[in-house]
Amino acid sequence: MDFEDTPQEAAFRAEVHAWLADNAKPARSDRGDDLGLGDSRDVMAAAKAWQAKKAVKGYARIAWPKEAGGLGGTAIQQVIYNQEEAKFDVADTRMFAIGLGMCIPTLMAYASKDVGARYVAPALAGEEIWCQLFSEPAAGSDVAGLRTRAGKDGADWIVSGQKIWTSGAHFSDYGLLLARTDFDAPKHKGLTMFFLSMRSPGVEIRPIRQASGGANFNEVFFTDVRIPDTQRLGEVGQGWTVALTTLMHERLAVGGGLGGGLDVKELLTLARELELEDGPALKNAHVRERIADWYVRSAGLKYTTYRTMTALSRGQQPGPEASIAKIVVANKLQELCAFAMELEGEAGTLKGEDAPAHGVFQLGWMSAPGLRIAGGTDEILRNIIAERVLGLPPDIRVDKDMPFNKVPGAR
Amino acid sequence: MNFDFSEDQKLLREQARKLLADKCPPRGVRAVLEGAAGYDAPLWKSIAEMGWLGTAIPEVYGGLGLGALELCVIAEELGRVLAPVPFSSTICQFVQALLLAGSEEQKQRLLPEIVSGAVIGTFARVEAPGGVAPRSIRASFRAGRLSGSKTAVADGMEAHFAVALVRTSEEAGERGLSLSLVDLHSKGVQRQKLDSIDPSRKHAQLTFDHVAAELLGPVGEGWEIARQVLDRAAVLMAFEQVGGADACLAMATDYARTRHAFGRAIGSFQAIKHKLADIYIGNELARSNAYYGAWALSTNARELPLSAAAARISATQAFDFAANESVQVHGGIGFTWEADCHLFQKRARELALALGPQRVWKDRLVTELERSNAA
Numbered sequence: 001m002d003f004e005d006t007p008q009e010a011a012f013r014a015e016v017h018a019w020l021a022d023n024a025k026p027a028r029s030d031r032g033d034d035l036g037l038g039d040s041r042d043v044m045a046a047a048k049a050w051q052a053k054k055a056v057k058g059y060a061r062i063a064w065p066k067e068a069g070g071l072g073g074t075a076i077q078q079v080i081y082n083q084e085e086a087k088f089d090v091a092d093t094r095m096f097a098i099g100l101g102m103c104i105p106t107l108m109a110y111a112s113k114d115v116g117a118r119y120v121a122p123a124l125a126g127e128e129i130w131c132q133l134f135s136e137p138a139a140g141s142d143v144a145g146l147r148t149r150a151g152k153d154g155a156d157w158i159v160s161g162q163k164i165w166t167s168g169a170h171f172s173d174y175g176l177l178l179a180r181t182d183f184d185a186p187k188h189k190g191l192t193m194f195f196l197s198m199r200s201p202g203v204e205i206r207p208i209r210q211a212s213g214g215a216n217f218n219e220v221f222f223t224d225v226r227i228p229d230t231q232r233l234g235e236v237g238q239g240w241t242v243a244l245t246t247l248m249h250e251r252l253a254v255g256g257g258l259g260g261g262l263d264v265k266e267l268l269t270l271a272r273e274l275e276l277e278d279g280p281a282l283k284n285a286h287v288r289e290r291i292a293d294w295y296v297r298s299a300g301l302k303y304t305t306y307r308t309m310t311a312l313s314r315g316q317q318p319g320p321e322a323s324i325a326k327i328v329v330a331n332k333l334q335e336l337c338a339f340a341m342e343l344e345g346e347a348g349t350l351k352g353e354d355a356p357a358h359g360v361f362q363l364g365w366m367s368a369p370g371l372r373i374a375g376g377t378d379e380i381l382r383n384i385i386a387e388r389v390l391g392l393p394p395d396i397r398v399d400k401d402m403p404f405n406k407v408p409g410a411r
Numbered sequence: 412m413n414f415d416f417s418e419d420q421k422l423l424r425e426q427a428r429k430l431l432a433d434k435c436p437p438r439g440v441r442a443v444l445e446g447a448a449g450y451d452a453p454l455w456k457s458i459a460e461m462g463w464l465g466t467a468i469p470e471v472y473g474g475l476g477l478g479a480l481e482l483c484v485i486a487e488e489l490g491r492v493l494a495p496v497p498f499s500s501t502i503c504q505f506v507q508a509l510l511l512a513g514s515e516e517q518k519q520r521l522l523p524e525i526v527s528g529a530v531i532g533t534f535a536r537v538e539a540p541g542g543v544a545p546r547s548i549r550a551s552f553r554a555g556r557l558s559g560s561k562t563a564v565a566d567g568m569e570a571h572f573a574v575a576l577v578r579t580s581e582e583a584g585e586r587g588l589s590l591s592l593v594d595l596h597s598k599g600v601q602r603q604k605l606d607s608i609d610p611s612r613k614h615a616q617l618t619f620d621h622v623a624a625e626l627l628g629p630v631g632e633g634w635e636i637a638r639q640v641l642d643r644a645a646v647l648m649a650f651e652q653v654g655g656a657d658a659c660l661a662m663a664t665d666y667a668r669t670r671h672a673f674g675r676a677i678g679s680f681q682a683i684k685h686k687l688a689d690i691y692i693g694n695e696l697a698r699s700n701a702y703y704g705a706w707a708l709s710t711n712a713r714e715l716p717l718s719a720a721a722a723r724i725s726a727t728q729a730f731d732f733a734a735n736e737s738v739q740v741h742g743g744i745g746f747t748w749e750a751d752c753h754l755f756q757k758r759a760r761e762l763a764l765a766l767g768p769q770r771v772w773k774d775r776l777v778t779e780l781e782r783s784n785a786a
Contacts, residue, residue: 001706002413292773296725300696303703306414324692386684393679
């Protein structure tokens with residue numbers, strides 16, 4: 001057991017640090033926007049520029065092979081890069097995470113070499129952004145119950161239906177689409193995966209205003225949208241298998257990228273500055289106990305990630321145990337922010353620049369419910385842990401073997 | 412970065428798990444719990460023969476001279492089977508005090524005897540219910556004689572030696588305190604067995620009446636050395652707790668898979684699944700915090716106090732939660748004497764209190780955070 005860099009790791013750290021120092025300014029201490037998908041023109045331009053710079057160097061995806069535009073490095077090197085990048089004030093590139101973390105790996109696994117070559121490089125350089133079109137109004141946690149219809153028409157498919165909760169659809173160039181091609185088959189067996197241009201005729205994108213005030217995700221409507229069969233990924237009817245590849249990557253992408261949010265450090269700063277009824281908040285025994293509770297969850301998660309990374313660097317597959325990260329982070333965020341607002345007293349009800357600490361805790365508190373739901377709800381993730389890690393029997397699913405068009409409520 | 416145990420250490424774990432599954436079945440724990448013996452002597456002997464007691468004791472004192480990580484591996488396996496032996500008193504506390512503060516002569520005299528299993532030691536700090544602060548330590552050591560009393564001393568009936576936190580002057584604060592090494596077979600020592608929630612690890616009251624004793628470490632540094640002993644013990648015993656918590660999860664998961672109600676295995680109900688998933692999450696966080704503590708302990712890193720507090724808090728919460736919810740998953744049978752659930756529940760609580768309660772460790776953790784932030 002060794003937390004220190006190996007000589008090779010230290011050399012890599014020095015190398016990326018030097019590159020970052022040449023290409024970015026040191027970090028500032030302010031925070032990002034809610035759910036982290038800023039989409040103003042400036043933010044987007046800055047993100048694309050930074051992503052392009054990283055791509056040239058191979059830093060956009062360190063663990064990808066060189067021929068795919070990565071660095072051919074290890075998972076540990078990716079962690080080292082992330083740690084070093086966090087020390088600099090660089091553009092927020094989370095808008096590329098869904099594409100690079102989920103869609104493109106799916107494409108790489110299922111598309112032909114030529115098709116893959118066409119899309120991978122532009123995505124890596126931030127020139128083309130991807131979104132994931134899985135969830136529907138009637139198919140959220142039960143995503144295999146989706147109803148968007150894809151019917152064959154010569155060499156094309158014609159798609160009609162509606163997707164929802166599509167993060168970043170409004171600035172995406174391409175989408176990974178899961179649709180139903182056979183309504184007579186049981187629900188998992190009638191699905192097929194496609195990708196399409198988000199500018200295809202018949203695609204309409206409507207932003208959804210979130211309870212937190214932002215609008216990072218969308219409804220996407222499909223009206224007789226034509227998709228060539230060459231944009232099918234995997235066999236007809238094998239869409240669920242393909243989707244599992246995407247979802248496996250989703251757990252890694254979502255779980256891995258949550259470390260940078262509000263945490264104990266910010267709470268400590270607040271507690272140091274605030275005066276309570278009996279003196280400085282940081283001297284209050286109750287406050288100290290709560291800080292310790294959240295600290296051990298944060299630290300535990302951080303070192304769990306290190307254990308996962310150690311396994312990855314040995315070539316082992318990360319299992320569903322990565323699912324614990326989001327449950328822990330999202331719930332901690334919600335509790336910690338509410339507690340910080342309590343410390344602020346009546347002024348905790350204020351928001352933005354009118355609130356203490358620039359309103360970061362209010363913003364976190366308003367965003368947290370979304371984080372507990374996005375990318376798998378707390379409940380779905382607990383099911384995954386229980387069934388795939390602990391080996392408990394699956395839920396009894398009454399619609400599992402039934403033709404989809406006989407399932408109550410589905411047609 | 413390599414955040415895992417080595418292949419050799421994993422081999423040691425397998426070996427320990429195999430041996431303990433054989434030599435420490437639940438009925439062995441029950442025999443101590445229900446009997447008069449303070450510990451399972453044949454098991455202690457086997458552990459000594461395996462060399463485990465000397466795992467992290469230098470070879471010059473008869474030990475194996477391996478590192479703290481190997482000791483963590485052993486502690487986890489002992490925790491998994493609730494081993495009713497004075498390991499945490501002797502190895503995690505008494506030996507740590509000796510290694511930290513003992514003179515060469517003291518180490519040469521006692522450590523080989525500990526390695527062989529002949530000597531059991533304990534660490535006696537507490538004198539009364541409530542908080543342990545410098546002013547609450549009244550046991551006094553003057554001119555080579557120890558007087559006073561210590562309560563809730565783990566393995567106090569069985570121990571041959573104790574390291575006691577004692578007052579050597581009336582100076583206020585920490586500076587009035589030192590550590591004293593005392594042979595518990597000396598004239599003037601009285602022991603009284605105390606009833607406790609977990610009699611598979613028995614506790615005693617020790618009373619000293621002008622007992623001949625010796626100093627351990629420099630005068631006036633007892634409080635600080637005790638704190639370092641507690642940090643080391645916190646990491647090692649966090650592994651004991653993580654082992655116990657894992658056993659609870661395994662037990663509850665097995666039961667949920669096999670117990671049927673309403674025509675299906677109860678483990679197929681989400682109310683049960685989510686409970687077990689939450690235990691799993693708590694256990695994994697605790698394990699990771701313990702690993703970090705183990706690294707800090709094995710490298711004597713300056714993060715040791717912070718990581719020890721985090722390991723202890725995390726493991727205490729995980730074991731308590733796992734033990735309590737394991738009873739709940741078992742339902743009525745979980746509340747019977749016959750089922751093993753209560754053995755774990757009691758040990759979880761015993762360990763939660765053994766090195767001082769949560770509030771003390773949480774305060775210590777935040778103090779360390781303040782310090783590291785200031786630096």
